[in-house]
Amino acid sequence: xxxxxxxxxxxxxxxxxxxxxxxxxxxxxxxxxxxxxxxxxxxxxxxxxxxxxxxxxxxxxxxxxxxxxxxxxxxxxxxxxxxxxxxxxxxxxxxxxxxxxxxxxxxxxxxxxxxxxxxxxxxxxxxxxxxxxxxxxxxxxxxxxxxxxxxxxxxxxxxxxxxxxxxxxxxxxxxxxxxxxxxxxxxxxxxxxxxxxxxxxxxxxxxxxxxxxxxxxxxxxxxxxxxxxxxxxxxxxxxxxxxxxxxxxxxxxxxxxxxxxxxxxxxxxxxxxxxx
Amino acid sequence: xxxxxxxxxxxxxxxxxxxxxxxxxxxxxxxxxxxxxxxxxxxxxxxxxxxxxxxxxxxxxxxxxxxxxxxxxxxxxxxxxxxxxxxxxxxxxxxxxxxxxxxxxxxxxxxxxxxxxxxxxxxxxxxxxxxxxxxxxxxxxxxxxxxxxxxxxxxxxxxxxxxxxxxxxxxxxxxxxxxxxxxxxxxxxxxxxxxxxxxxxxxxxxxxxxxxxxxxxxxxxxxxxxxxxxxxxxxxxxxxxxxxxxxxxxxxxxxxxxxxxxxxxxxxxxxxxxxxxxxxxxxxxxxxxxxxxxxxxxxxxxxxxxxxxxxxxxxxxxxxxxxxxxxxxxxxxxxxxxxxxxxxxxxxxxxxxxxxxxxxxxxxxxxx
Amino acid sequence: xxxxxxxxxxxxxxxxxxxxxxxxxxxxxxxxxxxxxxxxxxxxxxxxxxxxxxxxxxxxxxxxxxxxxxxxxxxxxxxxxxxxxxxxxxxxxxxxxxxxxxxxxxxxxxxxxxxxxxxxxxxxxxxxxxxxxxxxxxxxxxxxxxxxxxxxxxxxxxxxxxxxxxxxxxxxxxxxxxxxxxxxxxxxxxxxxxxxxxxxxxxxxxxxxxxxxxxxxxxxxxxxxxxxxxxxxxxxxxxxxxxxxxxxxxxxxxxxxxxxxxxxxxxxxxxxxxxxxxxxxxxxxxxxxxxxxxxxxxxxxxxxxxxxxxx
Numbered sequence: 001x002x003x004x005x006x007x008x009x010x011x012x013x014x015x016x017x018x019x020x021x022x023x024x025x026x027x028x029x030x031x032x033x034x035x036x037x038x039x040x041x042x043x044x045x046x047x048x049x050x051x052x053x054x055x056x057x058x059x060x061x062x063x064x065x066x067x068x069x070x071x072x073x074x075x076x077x078x079x080x081x082x083x084x085x086x087x088x089x090x091x092x093x094x095x096x097x098x099x100x101x102x103x104x105x106x107x108x109x110x111x112x113x114x115x116x117x118x119x120x121x122x123x124x125x126x127x128x129x130x131x132x133x134x135x136x137x138x139x140x141x142x143x144x145x146x147x148x149x150x151x152x153x154x155x156x157x158x159x160x161x162x163x164x165x166x167x168x169x170x171x172x173x174x175x176x177x178x179x180x181x182x183x184x185x186x187x188x189x190x191x192x193x194x195x196x197x198x199x200x201x202x203x204x205x206x207x208x209x210x211x212x213x214x215x216x217x218x219x220x221x222x223x224x225x226x227x228x229x230x231x232x233x234x235x236x237x238x239x240x241x242x243x244x245x246x247x248x249x250x251x252x253x254x255x256x257x258x259x260x261x262x263x264x265x266x267x268x269x270x271x272x273x274x275x276x
Numbered sequence: 277x278x279x280x281x282x283x284x285x286x287x288x289x290x291x292x293x294x295x296x297x298x299x300x301x302x303x304x305x306x307x308x309x310x311x312x313x314x315x316x317x318x319x320x321x322x323x324x325x326x327x328x329x330x331x332x333x334x335x336x337x338x339x340x341x342x343x344x345x346x347x348x349x350x351x352x353x354x355x356x357x358x359x360x361x362x363x364x365x366x367x368x369x370x371x372x373x374x375x376x377x378x379x380x381x382x383x384x385x386x387x388x389x390x391x392x393x394x395x396x397x398x399x400x401x402x403x404x405x406x407x408x409x410x411x412x413x414x415x416x417x418x419x420x421x422x423x424x425x426x427x428x429x430x431x432x433x434x435x436x437x438x439x440x441x442x443x444x445x446x447x448x449x450x451x452x453x454x455x456x457x458x459x460x461x462x463x464x465x466x467x468x469x470x471x472x473x474x475x476x477x478x479x480x481x482x483x484x485x486x487x488x489x490x491x492x493x494x495x496x497x498x499x500x501x502x503x504x505x506x507x508x509x510x511x512x513x514x515x516x517x518x519x520x521x522x523x524x525x526x527x528x529x530x531x532x533x534x535x536x537x538x539x540x541x542x543x544x545x546x547x548x549x550x551x552x553x554x555x556x557x558x559x560x561x562x563x564x565x566x567x568x569x570x571x572x573x574x575x576x577x578x579x580x581x582x583x584x585x586x587x588x589x590x591x592x593x594x595x596x597x598x599x600x601x602x603x604x605x606x607x608x609x610x611x612x613x614x615x616x617x618x619x620x621x622x623x624x625x626x627x628x629x630x631x632x633x634x635x636x637x638x639x640x641x642x643x644x
Numbered sequence: 645x646x647x648x649x650x651x652x653x654x655x656x657x658x659x660x661x662x663x664x665x666x667x668x669x670x671x672x673x674x675x676x677x678x679x680x681x682x683x684x685x686x687x688x689x690x691x692x693x694x695x696x697x698x699x700x701x702x703x704x705x706x707x708x709x710x711x712x713x714x715x716x717x718x719x720x721x722x723x724x725x726x727x728x729x730x731x732x733x734x735x736x737x738x739x740x741x742x743x744x745x746x747x748x749x750x751x752x753x754x755x756x757x758x759x760x761x762x763x764x765x766x767x768x769x770x771x772x773x774x775x776x777x778x779x780x781x782x783x784x785x786x787x788x789x790x791x792x793x794x795x796x797x798x799x800x801x802x803x804x805x806x807x808x809x810x811x812x813x814x815x816x817x818x819x820x821x822x823x824x825x826x827x828x829x830x831x832x833x834x835x836x837x838x839x840x841x842x843x844x845x846x847x848x849x850x851x852x853x854x855x856x857x858x859x860x861x862x863x864x865x866x867x868x869x870x871x872x873x874x875x876x877x878x879x880x881x882x883x884x885x886x887x888x889x890x891x892x893x894x895x896x897x898x899x900x901x902x903x904x905x906x907x908x909x910x911x912x913x914x915x916x917x918x919x920x921x922x923x924x925x926x927x928x929x930x931x932x933x934x935x936x937x938x939x940x941x942x943x944x945x946x947x948x949x950x951x952x953x954x955x
Binding site: 007011014015018019021022023025026028029032038039040041042045086087089090092093094097098099100105107108109110111112114115116117118119120121122123124125126127142143145146147149150153178203206207209210213214224225226228229231240243244247250251254255257258259262263265266269270 | 670671673674675677678680681682684685687688689690691692693694695696699751752754755756758760764765766767768769770771772773775776777778779780781782783784785787788790792793794795798829833834837838841861886889890892893896897910911914915918919923926927930931933934937938940941942944945
Binding site for chain 1: 329330331356357358362363364366368370371372373374383384387388431
């Protein structure tokens with residue numbers, strides 16, 4: 001019994017520490033965003049709450065934060081949707097059709113997901129320059145689709161494998177083509193899994209940094225992570241208030257998404273990384 | 277629609293090498309016939325069904341619907357399922373979980389781009405035929421096993437297929453439901469006159485439902501014929517013991533010729549064979565023969581004679597009107613179906629076989 | 645006995661790939677379904693990698709005519725102290741942060757594995773650091789480690805851990821520590837989630853039996869949890885190692901590679917040359933990083949030992 005109580009206390013402590021560990025930087029970030037001066041932790045400095053930083057971030061002309069946000073949302077959504085559709089086709093083929101060289105392809109795709117981005121970004125930059133796609137949406141969407149395909153494929157494969165193959169057979173006998181089976185049977189039945197995959201693809205595309213850094217030079221297609229990373233002050237001093245306000249605005253939707261879809265996200269991730 | 281399998285084989289490559297799921301099977305299924313394919317699990321019956329449906333391609337042989345070749349590797353012809361006008365009922369029913377009953381049944385018609393009015397009528401008709409008109413709004417998850425099966429059958433029949441394929445449709449139902457549904461299926465098939473291929477491992481089902489039966493083992497056809505033929509004239513020991521419950525007794529015996537007369541010796545008994553069987557017996561002289569006799573054709577005597585085997589009763593299974601006795605003799609274990617109720621365990625009895633009902637199986641007919 | 649254990653695969657190809665309801669004539673359809681994915685991967689990943697490889701063999705600097713150099717870039721690279729510094733840093737970074745993440749992740753996973761109230765909320769909290777962009781978290785930690793008014797120095801002052809403010813980002817050791825903390829903060833959740841999945845797959849009965857057998861918590865942990873968790877641990881370890889090797893975002897934002905290039909990872913090293921216009925030299929560095937990551941991924945895949953069931 002004593003061990004039980006001891007264990008309960010330990011658990012509560014562990015849970016508390018975990019939450020503190022995970023969330024304290026956010027509180028600091030939000031507080032700094034709301035504070036007039038970033039140095040409010042110093043002994044004689046007051047804490048003045050203000051919304052001016054948020055206002056600057058959203059309304060000012062020199063800070064293109066809203067543009068960054070718009071770009072990120074459009075690019076990430078487009079990438080996620082396109083990626084999941086393409087990955088669905090491939091996942092269907094791999095789990096149900098005789099794909100020539102299937103095992104080799106799986107090796108290849110798994111290996112591709114472990115490439116360092118820096119090892120391809122320079123040539124990617126040249127490619128995009130040649131196509132005239134620097135600072136365009138498609139200049140980021142296409143690489144993002146390619147980049148998120150391996151993980152999406154892996155996750156979708158494990159979801160598709162759970163759809164009973166008898167449904168395919170029934171569909172074939174009922175006169176469906178393979179594409180019809182995918183769209184009319186697999187998609188509806190595996191819809192939750194497809195949604196999870198899209199969510200993950202969106203998050204990965206949204207958070208991507210290096211490609212966006214190198215493939216954009218102005219705010220026309222630049223994404224939020226790069227925008228926040230390069231947020232420098234006009235007069236040499238780093239505008240921490242504004243930076244943290246921008247960071248807070250970025251974090252809020254992420255937090256909400258994560259809270260709502262936490263189970264889906266975790267499900268998708270564990271399928272992707274552990275045994276399918 | 278006549279369905280013909282001609283020397284059909286299907287070979288699979290597994291990690292252990294090539295495996296013939298179906299080997300050189302030839303069958304002719306008549307138009308409107310209820311044809312049962314029977315065999316233990318792994319005998320290839322599902323593969324045969326898939327070959328008929330077009331879900332698998334044969335590696336050798338030819339499959340024909342009437343006179344049209346639907347699959348022939350030699351002639352490089354292959355019709356996929358959607359071009360064959362077949363319908364299939366799966367063991368798992370394979371209902372589309374995201375659609376309600378109406379949409380499930382309507383599915384093949386929608387794929388075929390039929391008009392909405394026609395679809396509505398056809399679905400209603402199929403549902404009425406199966407007695408599920410009141411379930412049309414429900415989803416498969418809300419249905420019982422028996423109801424799901426009916427939906428599955430309705431979906432199969434809504435298109436008026438020319439060939440109706442059933443993959444062990446009754447195996448997932450509980451026993452009571454099974455007998456009722458069995459009769460309904462037979463009725464339905466007779467009414468619609470569709471050529472039906474029915475897969476099962478249950479010999480009772482095959483015997484009661486099939487106009488003809490094909491027995492398969494390890495991918496090969498053991499025997500095909502009417503239920504009576506299969507029961508009365510089994511060609512191998514496998515057929516003899518698989519069909520009929522309780523199974524046929526097999527007793528090791530020897531053919532002896534003495535003074536120009538052919539007799540059968542088993543244990544310490546001898547039997548004179550009727551004239552029809554002497555020819556067959558002559559061929560089997562000096563070979564290991566198995567004598568087959570069904571439990572209902574074994575009689576019990578109170579005294580020994582030259583034709584009886586002596587043994588003791590080891591178990592009694594009362595079956596209501598009759599009892600199944602397990603009798604242990606020196607040479608073998610005999611099952612006897614008898615109406616005698618006075619026997620007790622460990623009692624000494626003498627068994628006698630009806631010579632007119634005896635089957636002889638030579639070495640080639642003895643399969644494991 | 646030992647070799648038998650090793651042969652057991654650490655993970656399987658998802659799903660049972662055997663006995664699909666398909667025909668060999670559907671090979672064309674199968675191929676067609678794969679084409680879009682292959683197209684994207686080849687065009688936007690494989691070709692760029694190959695292109696980088698080719699670039700690494702030439703003198704490729706903006707405004708200068710391109711010239712084939714053979715292995716000269718690599719020769720320079722191997723004699724470049726900056727390169728070796730980044731190699732050392734990267735290796736040190738991997739060796740320190742990966743075990744840290746996994747240990748912390750395991751602890752968090754152990755907590756999350758229990759039946760706690762608001763477990764869902766707890767798991768969501770744990771996920772949030774993972775879900776935000778590394779660039780954003782990098783800036784937050786840049787603020788935290790700010791010399792004058794950052795939260796880190798505030799804490800140290802309040803807890804009387806040092807006499808004066810610590811120059812985190814201005815010293816090599818401080819910057820290193822700051823990076824490890826910032827990166828681990830973001831990546832520990834991922835490890836925790838994966839390890840949690842592994843933990844929850846261990847049947848409860850084993851623990852109950854052990855409790856009946858009077859095993860202590862530590863014994864249960866070392867005799868049941870750890871061995872059964874081993875495959876997941878190894879998979880996570882390799883995964884995280886490869887990820888740590890290619891670290892870029894948080895370093896760019898937090899330290900920029902400084903002070904004085906002491907926290908420059910291999911990725912950042914290559915990037916610096918790219919942004920300066922020297923594609924040849926930067927490519928060479930990134931090829932070496934690629935080879936390192938590739939070697940590790942081969943090990944990962946071999947250990948995973950795919951089993952293919954052929955129809």
